[in-house]
Amino acid sequence: MTSPMGMALITGASSGMGAIYADRLARRGYDLILVARGRESLERVANAIANATGRAVTPGRADLGNPEDLRLVESILRTDPSVTMLVNNAGIGSVEPLLKADVDVMERIIEINVVALTRLVYAAAPAFASRKHGTIVNLASALPLAPEKFNDVYGASKAFVLALTQSLQAELSYDGLRFQAVLPGAIATPFWEASGRSLENLPNRAVMLPEDAVDAALADLDLGELVTLPSLPDSDDWNAYDAMRQELIPKLSSNVAASRYRAASRA
Template sequence: MNQSRQPGTALITGASSGIGAIYADRLAARGYDLILVARNEERLQDVAGRVRQAHGRGVTIVRADLGRRDDLARVEEILRTDPAITLLVNNAGFGAVTPLLETDVDRMERIIDINVTAPTRLAYAAAPAFVARGGGTIVNIASIVGIGIEIMNGVYGASKAYVLALTQSLHHELADKGVRAQAVLPGATATDFWDTAGLPHAHLPDGIVMPADAMVDAALVGLDLGEVVTIPPLQDGAGWTAYEAARKALAQQFGHATPAPRYRNAA
């Protein structure tokens, strides 16, 4: 990221705690003013106060539940109309650890609202505005379960697979228009996400739980390096390179007007 000039304003969702609050601190340290979005106004005020004191940046808070269409629409309008915004961090989200047969479908719909619908609509608000302004960056917090879909609840994994695919599509369509897109895929991270999901991270093996500040710092290094997909816990980056190459090669084999031989002349 070019820090030689004022970077503008970053809008961060889910900014009242955990990963979002750390992004607020780190981006303010890089010179960004902030718009912090979350449901809990008291926590937002606490984060805003710490950021102002530590970094002297301008901070605006927006109390919004992104599962409510009217609240979501207010945030969309900010992205469309505030010319200072140069960075969107789609961080708000929650998950579940229970299997399908033990999970309430209304809770799953809530996951889709927050993890899929909200970042989609915010990206659709930000992207045209960024193109019109001559550039901008969209950071989407996905998860390793977007690839390892068997790790956790299937709807949660599917929602994060969607976020990964959306980010790659944004990069494909908008990179030549000056808009950057990055998907960040954390593994188990020490935040209260796990309490909401139903399995506090203290119950997980210590060796797999990354401190939240280390995760965000790694994600920002990945952004500085120009990565479209950043996977902080993946120790050998060549594994992702090979995975992506195999995916793209396979995609070139789908253009046929007739079924494959194994599907012909079935009994």
């Protein structure tokens, strides 16, 4: 029997926040399609959630950096009307500074964090818009607000995710779609070891459990918030930051250069 909540497709679902999203959404009544590269870990997560919740859970092994695998996932989003939520959780990172980084690794980060995510959004959003219903959750990072603190390409890739989500909200929210960008700080997941840094190098007070991050993000999704920072104590801080950004927008394009530059030019 099809769930009245529909189906949630979650990428990067074999561990970390993706696996927690799968558990939490199944407990909310969603059936699931779980996408990840590791077949054994993915099937283990899928079986555990199906047994615990009774929901239909379909594991789908796919490498989103492989064009053929990516197109298969896109096809599901375009053609399966039971899919009502996309959680773009898959992502990779690096801690290497530019002068030590391998540009091929940087390109892989862009392929997964930017290109694959964008293609999945472009598959899901038109399908959801046609049905006037659907939710897209994009996992970004707090790094767009602090790009100096981590690898440059990784931070830039997550800034793209935030900007894309804000633009989607402006363009398509009237069609009954919901969008959310989740901006976690350091989370205790395998991501860190895969990126080349141990969590032991970070103070305990700066590292959140993935369960807490996902629960905060889902609570904020219920509240209808576009941007979620699970660690931020006071949402007024983000609202003030975003209000200042909005005030800048009318000043960003003009037919004349700012007077301070003209004065400097004459001098």
